[in-house]
Each structure stands twice: as C-alpha cells, then as structure tokens.
Amino acid sequence: MIEVRDLTKHYATAAGLRSLLPGRRGEVTRAVEGVSFTIGAGEVLGLVGESGSGKSTTGRLLVGLETPTAGSVSIDGTDSATARARDRKAFHRQVQMIFQDPYGALNPQHTVEDLVGRPLLYQGVRDRAAIATSVRTVLAEVGLSPPESYLSKHPHQLSGGQRQRVCIARAIILEPRFLVADEPVSMLDVSIKWEIVRLLKRLASDRGIAMLYITHDLATVGAVCDRLAIMYRGRIVETGPVEEVLAAPSDPYTCALIAAIPSADPDVIRVPPPAFVQAAG
Structure with a gap:
C-alpha cells in the first residue's frame, strides 16, 4: 500500500563563519539518502537505528511535514505530493503520525474531548453529537475506559501513558490507512511501554493500518513489527522479516x-x- 522510492532529504549547512572556511561552501547534511521500502495493509515495518540516523526525518517526509529533496512516496499508486497539493485534508484522512513526546504533542489548554475530536472539526464535521460519539468510541478502543472519566481532563491531569493513548486516539479517529509511530514508547515507563506496543500492534491488525514504527530500541520490535529496516547514516543497510534479522543479521551495524x-x-x-x-x- 505504501511505496517509498529513493527518498532523499538534504539540509543546507547553516551560514556563518564556518561557511567562510575553505571547502565549506555549498555543504549539505545528508539526513536521508536513497531510502526505499514498501509497507502493506495491516503490516508494521520497524525502522531501527541510533539517534541521528535519519529515522524521524524519514517519518516526517512520509506524512508531509518535510519536503523531500528527491524521491517519492506513493499510497495505492498515487504520489503523496500530488495528493497533498490536490486535497490536503483528504491526504491527512489517510496519513497520520504519533509523535515521540506525549507531553509536547498535546495543547495544555484543551480538554481530552477537544484534543481527540478536533481532527474531525478540521475535516469539516459539524455534527457535535457524532463527534462526541466518535471520541468516546476511540477513547475506549485505546484503553481509556470509561471514556467519561477522561473527557473533561487536561493533559497535565494525565500520566505519560494516558497522554500517549490520547495521542493515539487523536491519530486514529480519522480512520487513516497509514500511521507513522515515531518512537512512541521511548518516554514511557517500562510497565506502560509494553501496553502501548501491544495496542499499536492490535490497531494495525484490526484496522488494517500500514504502520511505520520508528525506534532505536530493538527490544520492542519483536512484539510489534513484521519486518525490520535497519538505518545507518541516512541509508537502509538491511531489511527482512523481524525474526530473521534478529536471529541472523547480515550487516555489522x-x-x-x-x-x-x-x-x-x-x-x-x-x-x-x-x-x-x-x-x-
């Protein structure tokens, strides 16, 4: 369903005194370099690598938060850049992202009901009763039950795990077909981490969502991922079924x-x- 071909992202080196040094003019930071992969419906691809390897940049390119230097991202054969230019709202009904930091991803001024229901308002839904029903349904689906206990709460009244569940609920309320989960458990306690991992796996399976699971923690990938892509310095150096890659890795990295x-x-x-x-x- 998702096809990424030769995706590349370069950033120009910051101007300043360094640009006056010999050989520094025109330098670029090669954050992502020629990345290609596919993800099927209901499949979870783990993108693994150390901090600074280009994982999060890849995720942001896929959801349209960054513009690629080269390459393409296609959803069901349709180029995502073309789809965004034609109808940005329709594109974001298909593609959503869960961010790494559940504390910074939620507006502290809004209640849980507002935070989760707002994507429907942005998409033009004006039936308040329908929005309220959808919010309650999705909160229960992500494990915030009973939903009525959370609707009027603000982010500061929630634990880290509860905040991340709210972020997940907000991402899936539009019923997207593709979800990028950018290190969704890296800021959570170990006791909560596995609950969120199992939740993501269940959502991908039950809803048929194609998911890119970005992490630097190989300890969690076996529980959520079907395949792995190992990323090093902006390039994918190894791919394969998760069991095969973990049992018999072929790349030194x-x-x-x-x-x-x-x-x-x-x-x-x-x-x-x-x-x-x-x-x-």
Whole structure:
C-alpha cells in the first residue's frame, strides 16, 4: 500500500563563519539518502537505528511535514505530493503520525474531548453529537475506559501513558490507512511501554493500518513489527522479516545494535560483534 522510492532529504549547512572556511561552501547534511521500502495493509515495518540516523526525518517526509529533496512516496499508486497539493485534508484522512513526546504533542489548554475530536472539526464535521460519539468510541478502543472519566481532563491531569493513548486516539479517529509511530514508547515507563506496543500492534491488525514504527530500541520490535529496516547514516543497510534479522543479521551495524540490547542478567558477558573485534585487532 505504501511505496517509498529513493527518498532523499538534504539540509543546507547553516551560514556563518564556518561557511567562510575553505571547502565549506555549498555543504549539505545528508539526513536521508536513497531510502526505499514498501509497507502493506495491516503490516508494521520497524525502522531501527541510533539517534541521528535519519529515522524521524524519514517519518516526517512520509506524512508531509518535510519536503523531500528527491524521491517519492506513493499510497495505492498515487504520489503523496500530488495528493497533498490536490486535497490536503483528504491526504491527512489517510496519513497520520504519533509523535515521540506525549507531553509536547498535546495543547495544555484543551480538554481530552477537544484534543481527540478536533481532527474531525478540521475535516469539516459539524455534527457535535457524532463527534462526541466518535471520541468516546476511540477513547475506549485505546484503553481509556470509561471514556467519561477522561473527557473533561487536561493533559497535565494525565500520566505519560494516558497522554500517549490520547495521542493515539487523536491519530486514529480519522480512520487513516497509514500511521507513522515515531518512537512512541521511548518516554514511557517500562510497565506502560509494553501496553502501548501491544495496542499499536492490535490497531494495525484490526484496522488494517500500514504502520511505520520508528525506534532505536530493538527490544520492542519483536512484539510489534513484521519486518525490520535497519538505518545507518541516512541509508537502509538491511531489511527482512523481524525474526530473521534478529536471529541472523547480515550487516555489522545490525550486529552492533543487537549486541547493545540490555540484558536482565547481571552476570551476562557481552561479546563484541566479530567484525568489530577484527577491526580492533
């Protein structure tokens, strides 16, 4: 359903004294470089890499928050840039994003009912009763039950996990076909993290949503992702079914990421990936 071809994003180097140095004119930061992948309906693709590898930029390109330098994103064969130019509201009915920070993503002046129902208002829905019904239904679906207990609350009255559930409810109330989840559990307690991971997996399966799950935490991908794409310095270096990539990684960078997964065993002895051992010797 989602097809990404040779997606590229370059940023011009900031002007200033550095631009006067020899060889610094015209430099660019290559945030994303020639990325390609597909995601089917109901499938979750995990995009994994360290901070600064280009994961979040890729997600923002897919939902139209950034303009690509080159390449294309297609939904059911229709170029997303063309779709946004023709009807931006229709595009955002299909494509939504869950942001990393549930504290900064919600307007503190609005109630939960306002926050979750506002996308419907932006789409031109004026039936207040229909909006109220949709808000209650989606809040219950994301685990905020009974919904009446949350409708009049403001973000500061919610826990981190509850805030992220509100963000998820706001993202799915328009029934999108494609969802970008940008490190949705990185700011949550461990006890809440797995509940949110299972919720995202269930939503993708039950609603048939194609989802890009962005994370640097390989410990969670097995519970939510069907396939993995490993990203390093703006490029995808390895892709495959999640079980195969975790069990038999082919790229040294993937091996390094797997070796860095924390262990609950205090006596575990970490062995560096073979390629890095040889380089050190």
